[in-house]
Amino acid sequence: MILCLVEHTQREPNPFSLEALALGRQMAGQVGAPLAAVVVGAAGRPAAEALREYGAADVHLIADERLDAYAPEAWAESVAGLIDDLGPQAVIAAGSDRGHEVMAHVAAITNLALATNCLSVEPGEAFLVTRQRWGGSLLEEARLKGPVKLLTIAPNVFAAALAPAATFAIHETRPALTDNAFRVMATQAAAADAGRLSLADARLVIGGGRGVGSAEGFRALEELAGLLGAAVGCSRAVTSAGWRPHAEQIGQTGERITAELYIACGISGAMQHIVGAEGARHILAINTDPDATIMNYADYAIIGDLHQIVPAIVAELKRAKGL
Numbered sequence: 001m002i003l004c005l006v007e008h009t010q011r012e013p014n015p016f017s018l019e020a021l022a023l024g025r026q027m028a029g030q031v032g033a034p035l036a037a038v039v040v041g042a043a044g045r046p047a048a049e050a051l052r053e054y055g056a057a058d059v060h061l062i063a064d065e066r067l068d069a070y071a072p073e074a075w076a077e078s079v080a081g082l083i084d085d086l087g088p089q090a091v092i093a094a095g096s097d098r099g100h101e102v103m104a105h106v107a108a109i110t111n112l113a114l115a116t117n118c119l120s121v122e123p124g125e126a127f128l129v130t131r132q133r134w135g136g137s138l139l140e141e142a143r144l145k146g147p148v149k150l151l152t153i154a155p156n157v158f159a160a161a162l163a164p165a166a167t168f169a170i171h172e173t174r175p176a177l178t179d180n181a182f183r184v185m186a187t188q189a190a191a192a193d194a195g196r197l198s199l200a201d202a203r204l205v206i207g208g209g210r211g212v213g214s215a216e217g218f219r220a221l222e223e224l225a226g227l228l229g230a231a232v233g234c235s236r237a238v239t240s241a242g243w244r245p246h247a248e249q250i251g252q253t254g255e256r257i258t259a260e261l262y263i264a265c266g267i268s269g270a271m272q273h274i275v276g277a278e279g280a281r282h283i284l285a286i287n288t289d290p291d292a293t294i295m296n297y298a299d300y301a302i303i304g305d306l307h308q309i310v311p312a313i314v315a316e317l318k319r320a321k322g323l
């Protein structure tokens with residue numbers, strides 16, 4: 001059996017978990033084993049039901065209301081308990097913050113090896129994996145050994161796909177969890193500003209860097225974003241200067257975007273920024289420096305002063321829209 005840990009938000013499976021499930025389905029086919037999923041938290045039942053369409057024949061729902069709040073150790077104990085009960089060949093999770101944290105606890109509890117941020121996996125006696133390290137600037141090939149292989153997969157590598165399972169069942173379990181397992185748990189979740197596009201989901205993102213020059217300089221980027229239905233993001237130079245909130249930071253220590261187009265204005269393209277931006281399908285760089293590092297990643301570039309270029313685009317869009 002290949003077992004996938006599926007995170008869920010607002011009772012739907014998380015898109016990155018569906019990518020993990022797609023890899024799980026591929027591996028299950030390769031090793032001739034069934035594909036199963038684990039959904040943590042009683043409120044996850046609708047998400048568990050939705051997995052019927054994604055090829056999981058069996059979904060194990062950890063139906064303990066206390067687990068509806070994120071509690072990494074308790075989630076991990078639940079997954080470790082399932083490993084004991086089911087004896088899967090591999091457990092796969094999304095390479096998300098939660099996926100990594102829970103799987104690290106699972107590895108510590110079970111004393112099994114964990115390979116994180118995998119880009120490819122070849123099953124065998126030992127699994128041959130290629131994994132991202134150092135924010136994606138290094139690819140490592142590794143052999144993953146042990147009776148149960150633990151993996152997380154890098155986001156945006158495998159495509160989630162509908163593949164209804166021939167049979168489908170949800171199995172509820174309530175593992176005995178000690179109070180100690182709830183030492184760390186999320187007590188509050190801050191909702192995103194109503195009406196504000198989330199950076200992670202936006203199809204179009206306008207990013208501003210140090211080249212924007214000031215907090216006021218972002219007004220033109222906001223206006224452009226408003227006209228295009230885009231979200232605004234920024235570099236760490238900008239959040240460090242206090243021009244924009246950390247929630248808008250793109251990069252290694254910020255958000256990872258998956259937009260169709262990322263318009264990077266006055267951003268040099270440091271590796272720590274690119275890690276968050278490279279999930280975008282296309283990058284348009286606006287920069288005065290034709291040799292800026294971001295040119296190595298950009299599909300399109302406008303070499304020039306963003307303080308002239310952005311207002312010119314805004315004016316043209318307004319003209320075209322008759323505003």
Ligand SMILES: Cc1cc2nc3c(=O)[nH]c(=O)nc-3n(C[C@H](O)[C@H](O)[C@H](O)COP(=O)(O)OP(=O)(O)OC[C@H]3O[C@@H](n4cnc5c(N)ncnc54)[C@H](O)[C@@H]3O)c2cc1C
Binds near residue numbers: 254272276288306
């Ligand atoms: C551990 C660690 C984690 C980090 N995490 C992140 C992270 O998550 N995200 C992140 O972004 N950074 C991160 N950084 C910082 C990163 O290394 C860079 O310092 C930062 O990304 C630089 O921001 P920038 O491109 O806005 O500024 P700069 O590197 O100063 O680049 C400014 C760019 O603007 C251009 N420019 C200037 N004026 C104009 C103009 N008028 N019109 C057009 N172009 C103009 C310049 O040519 C230049 O290319 C991290 C660093 C470390 C050490």
